[in-house]
Each structure stands twice: as C-alpha cells, then as structure tokens.
Amino acid sequence: MTIRPFYEDYLAALRRADRRGALLVARTALAAPIDIRDLYIDIFQAAMYEIGRLWEINEITVAQEHMATAITQSVMAHLYGNVLTGPRLGRRMVATCIGGELHELGLRMVADFFEIEGWDVIFLGANMPVPDLVTLINTRPFDLLAVSASLNAHVPEASRLIGELRASPMGSRIKIIVGGHPFSHNPALAGMIGADMTAPDARAAVRQVQEVLA
C-alpha cells in the first residue's frame, strides 16, 4: 500500500482549509490499511513540514499555516480512539511544551506515539507553570518527562524547568527527553541543559526511550 497519494490528498485538503476533507483522507488511509504511526509521520508530519516550507517561500500566509495546524490537531483528536487500542504497559509519561499553543502539535504526536505503545500519558500542553509541574512529578510516579521547545528562544526556559526538576526529590529518578527545532539542529544541547536524551521525531523518541528504559 503506497502512502504518497494519501499525503498528496491530505496536503491538498490543508491548502484549501478543508477540515472534513482532511479527516476523510486520514480515515480512508487508516482503512486502507495504513499503520497509524505511518499516518502520523508520513502524512501529518510531512504535510506540516511542507506547509512550513510553503510559508517560507511566500506561497501561503501565516493564517493558512495556522489553519493547517488547527485542522491537523482536529484530525488527530478525531482519530484518538485508534491510538488507545493496544495493551497498557504500566509506564507513565508527562508531556509539556514551552511556548504557545501553536507549538503543541509536535509534542501531541510524540505523546500519541507513546500511547500507541501502551504508555499512560498526561499531556499538559503549553504554558504550564514550572512549580506546578515540579509538584506534579513529585507527587505521582512518572517514568518520563517529554519537553518540547520549538524556538531557540525557548531553550533557557526548558533549561530552567529541567534544573528545578532535577533539584527536587524525584528529579534524579525521572528520565527526560527534549525535542523541537533547537535540539534537532544541535542534539548536544539536550545534554547541556540536563536532559537524558533527544530525538528528531516521535518514532525516534519511542525507540530512544525504549532503549534507555530496557
């Protein structure tokens, strides 16, 4: 089953701001059957990268780019039932991102990948105050914290978050994975701010964490 025609149709639906059309393409792909992980990486992520590229060459506007993000958020939410089908592993993850809601999509993909693998995920999204996050992690057992930072300007805040968490009682036990553009560009940055690992996408994140926790 080739995935390319679904990608083309999905991208076309995003470009004409057609939410229902995009959802139909995603549902048709799943029924084909395309694995939901391939749907995420080879259709949703690839289409969003292309949308970003089109904005950079002035082919589309910010409004169109944000509409594409909102549509993909919505499509992923509607397919969420397909994420929850596997057996639970008893592993727990908390996910948060630095920056506004517009930067949540990548982290959502990572969180969904872990849920597909049987993890229980608490998705905190953007703008979670650091003290609240530290309290949460110290009052409930988690195996993993995933932090997403989409811009270089967000790295100091990610560093502060990790620093405060590491200084707390449970901070040395939890594994921390960071992701986003600054870390894809410079993976060594992850270690410099106190994280255990980084990964360029959701599939690689799951693989990395499985290796570290094996």
Next chain:
Amino acid sequence: MIEYELVQLLGALTQDIILVCDRGHIVREANPLACDLLGGDLIGRPLLSLLSTMSQTKGEAFLEHTRQIAPGTASDTWELLFHVPPTEPLLANVRMGFSTRGYWLVVGTHESPQLSALYHEVLAMNTELTGMIRELSREQVRLSNQVSRLLAEQAQE
C-alpha cells in the same frame, strides 16, 4: 524643503510601518509608527535583525526576491514577523521598492493587536476543543471496554 515636510507628514499620518534603508539594507530613517511598534533604536540596524527568529529564513528569501526588482517598482507582498519584545511577534505584509537615488523604501501593513488577540483566542479554543474531543474518545474507549467485559461475563454465566 516643502516636499520633505510633506514626506515627513505622510510618514506621521500613515497607519503603515515605513522604513528607509540604504543599499546594504541598514535602516536609515523610520516613521513614528515604526519606532512605536518596533522600538526606538531602529536607526543603524540591519533590516533582517528586526525580524523574529521565525522569519529569518523567509526574510533572506524576501531580500533575494527584491534583488530582481527594477528601480521605481515595488516587490510582491511578503508576510513577515517582526521581533517585538516582550510581546508576540508582529505580523506585517511588507513591500519594498528601490529608489533611483539608491535607497530601499520598506512599507509594512501590520495586523491590529485586537485582531491578533482574537485570532490567538480562536486558536486556543481549537486546542481546548480538540483536547475535549480526546477526553470523550478516551471515555468512549473505556466504556466500550467495560461493556465488552460485562457481555463476556454475562455469556459465561
């Protein structure tokens, strides 16, 4: 002299950001609105340094595009994000023209802060809504599993 006064007045009255840059794209003059929105220390700064990190690559592509335009004509409109600390980047539709005297005239029509706030509110609501759809799906899966379990138990009895 009168001409220059009129240009100054036009710069003061307009709702657009106006910058005058030299051949190297260094800002040499700015109208009051540009100073209000982008900061008072514009003069002497490269045009690219005024853009947000998200717009750097696009800004370079825009300057590349303007190299192809003839003196006295205008570039296409490019949407760029200006760096406006500490608030969100300022979105502007920017056009540039090259004067026969060797200066770049940069005009940017910016989005109103109210419209921008409304726009971000709608996006935040979409995020919240999709979060609720996910919660409903989770409950649906949980209930469906419970029903399956009950049916299996009933069948055994």
